[in-house]
Amino acid sequence: MTHHDTPDDRRDGTEQFDDLDGEADARAQREGGQIETAAIHAGQPPDEQTGAVMPPIYATSTYVQDGPGQDRGYEYSRTGNPTRTALEANLAALEGGAHGRAFASGMAAINTVLNLLEAGDHVIAGDDVYGGTYRLFREVYEDYDLSFSFVDTTDLDAVGAAVRPETALVWVETPTNPLMRINDIAALSQIAHEAGALCAVDNTFATPYLQRPLEHGADIVSHSLTKYLGGHSDVVGGALVTDDAELNERLGFYQNSVGATPDPFACFLVLRGTKTLPVRMDRHCENARTLAERLDEHPAVDRVYYPGLPEHPSHELAAEQMDDFGGMVSFELAGSLDEVSEFVSATEVFALAESLGGVESLIEQPATMTHASIPREERLAAGLTDGLVRASVGTEHVEDLWADIERALATALE
Numbered sequence: 001m002t003h004h005d006t007p008d009d010r011r012d013g014t015e016q017f018d019d020l021d022g023e024a025d026a027r028a029q030r031e032g033g034q035i036e037t038a039a040i041h042a043g044q045p046p047d048e049q050t051g052a053v054m055p056p057i058y059a060t061s062t063y064v065q066d067g068p069g070q071d072r073g074y075e076y077s078r079t080g081n082p083t084r085t086a087l088e089a090n091l092a093a094l095e096g097g098a099h100g101r102a103f104a105s106g107m108a109a110i111n112t113v114l115n116l117l118e119a120g121d122h123v124i125a126g127d128d129v130y131g132g133t134y135r136l137f138r139e140v141y142e143d144y145d146l147s148f149s150f151v152d153t154t155d156l157d158a159v160g161a162a163v164r165p166e167t168a169l170v171w172v173e174t175p176t177n178p179l180m181r182i183n184d185i186a187a188l189s190q191i192a193h194e195a196g197a198l199c200a201v202d203n204t205f206a207t208p209y210l211q212r213p214l215e216h217g218a219d220i221v222s223h224s225l226t227k228y229l230g231g232h233s234d235v236v237g238g239a240l241v242t243d244d245a246e247l248n249e250r251l252g253f254y255q256n257s258v259g260a261t262p263d264p265f266a267c268f269l270v271l272r273g274t275k276t277l278p279v280r281m282d283r284h285c286e287n288a289r290t291l292a293e294r295l296d297e298h299p300a301v302d303r304v305y306y307p308g309l310p311e312h313p314s315h316e317l318a319a320e321q322m323d324d325f326g327g328m329v330s331f332e333l334a335g336s337l338d339e340v341s342e343f344v345s346a347t348e349v350f351a352l353a354e355s356l357g358g359v360e361s362l363i364e365q366p367a368t369m370t371h372a373s374i375p376r377e378e379r380l381a382a383g384l385t386d387g388l389v390r391a392s393v394g395t396e397h398v399e400d401l402w403a404d405i406e407r408a409l410a411t412a413l414e
C-alpha cells in the first residue's frame, strides 16, 4: 500500500486505529495491536480532510456552534481540544485503559486524583515518592483535612496495618523516585479494594512500555508526561488513565473545573514523543543495565539501586511485573557529601539537572534537588541519604556515558 491510499484502502494492520479519536475505543485498539504500533497510530489516524499523518495542532480557544448549545463535539478548549483528544486516546491505548485525561503537568494530574477525595479521608502513600508529590500531600492537602500515612509500601503488612475506616486511596510509585523500590501493584490493589479504597499508581519511571498497572488491578495510572513519554525534555505535562467509566467522568469534571489542562502544542509534542517510546526505552534500559552493573563493581560506589541487578531486594517482582527494568539508576558513593556534590558537578555528558526521561543523560543529588522539600529526618528514615546520586541514563553511546562517570569519579574522589 502507499501512503496515498484512503484509510478504507489501507491493509497494513493499522486500520483498527482509524476510529481512535474517541476514548471509548482506546482499549479495543490497544488489544488489537502491539504497543509499538499503538504508540505510533493509536488516537491519530491520518487527518480526514488533508491526509496529514500527524494530528493538526488545533490552536483555537473556541468552536463555532451550529445553533445555541449545538456544538460539533467541541465547545471550548479547556473542556476539550482535538489535539488533546488524540493524545488522551493514545495514552489510554498505551496503558490498556479505556479513558485518558491529559493535564498541564504531572502535579496537575496527581492533584486531580486528590480532588476525588473528601475532607476526613485518609491516604496511604509510599514513603519514597517524588518530592513534589510529598509536598502536595503534606503542605496542601493536609490543610484540607485529608490525612496521609507515608509507609514503606514494599512491606505489605505495614500497608495493611495503616488501613483505617476512612482510607480512600493508596498512592504508590513503582519503581519509586529515587530509591528504585518495586511495589507489588496487584497486592496493593487488593489491600486497597478490601479497604474500599482506590489504588493509584504513578507509572512515570516505568512507562506503559515496561509496565501497565491497570493489568495488575490498579484503578488509576498517573504520569508526568514531562519524562519518558515526552522524551525530549521540551514539554511539561501530565496524564491519568483509568478503565472505569464513572471514575473517568469524575476526573473529567475536575479536569474541566480546575482547568489545569495542556495546550495543543504541548499535546502535539507528547504525541510526537510517544511514537518513539518503545525504541527509546529499549536503549534507555540497555544503557542503564550496563552502567548499573559497572557501578556495582566500582570501588568508589557503596551501593547501586537498580531493579535489574539480581541483588536488588525486589528483582524477582520487578521481573514479573515489568517487561524490562527502566532507565533510572541511583547509587551511593563511598565519599563525603562534598565529594558527592563534586562528582555530580564533574560529569560532562551527564548534565547536572532535575527531571528525567529525556534522550539526554541527567544526573542529580536528590537530597539537595528533587527531594529537598522532604524534611531531612523523614528523608533519612526512608533511606534517602545525602550521598545518594540519581542518574537518568539517556540514549547516548554507553561507552561515552561510562567514560564520563569514571572520569568524574576519579576527579571527585582523588
Ligand code: P1T
Binding pocket: 105, 106, 107, 108, 130, 132, 133, 173, 177, 202, 204, 205, 223, 224, 225, 226, 236, 237, 238, 354, 355, 356, 370
Ligand atoms: O514535573 P511534573 O510534570 O509536574 O511531574 C511531577 C512528577 C510526578 N511523578 C513523578 C514520579 C515524578 O518524578 C515527577 C517529577 N519529577 C521530577 C521533576 C524529578 O526530577 O524527579
